[in-house]
Amino acid sequence: EVQVVESGGGLVQPGGSLRLSCAASGFTFSSYWMSWVRQTPGKGLEYVAHIKQDGSEKYYVGSVEGRFTISRDNAKNSLYLQMNGLRADDTAVYYCARVRDDGTGFDYWGQGTLVTVSS
């Protein structure tokens, strides 16, 4: 059974940092692009970043470029999101999602981890 499980969320002050992790199982992790998507009550679902199978290509939404870094460790079947310079509008539930093998859309999502940026 395909599973992706996020962890690492929590409360952080503005300007602070947090590292999210996503543990994958039930599929050949190294064969798939992976992504982070976030959800806020105000803005709905928003793509954050995605990374190629071998980590050689990474893409970000403009609002997080230069502050967030997506990475992966295929030996550990894990995906990461390093978030620096956090702002109040980064407050959201962050989902780890597997990109479909044809490169379109997300076929498996984790349960999400809540990040709250507040003083």
Next chain:
Amino acid sequence: DIVMTQSPLSLPVTPGEPASISCRSSQSLLRTNGNNYLDWYLQKPGQSPQLLIYLGSNRASGVPDRFSGSGSGTDFTLEISRVEAEDVGVYYCMQSLQSPVTFGQGTRLEIK
């Protein structure tokens, strides 16, 4: 960025009746390969989104055949032939033609 606009935003439906959700994109999602890069997702209460339809009209694995997707270019529709109680939640369309992928605002389906 491509803007995705859904309607209606709220959809009360009687069980057993059909339902239809519209999604419009600010640019054509049709590629020269003939595929429309449009997905539909359902987020049930308290759950993460789940893929229903990919490339405009293809049901994802395990999705009941009462769900169907249609449309091309900039106008798309998700139809539920006979709504069941388990179909409640928020439905989202999403384009994956151009980075960044973008989502519609969501349509909340509720049972009358």
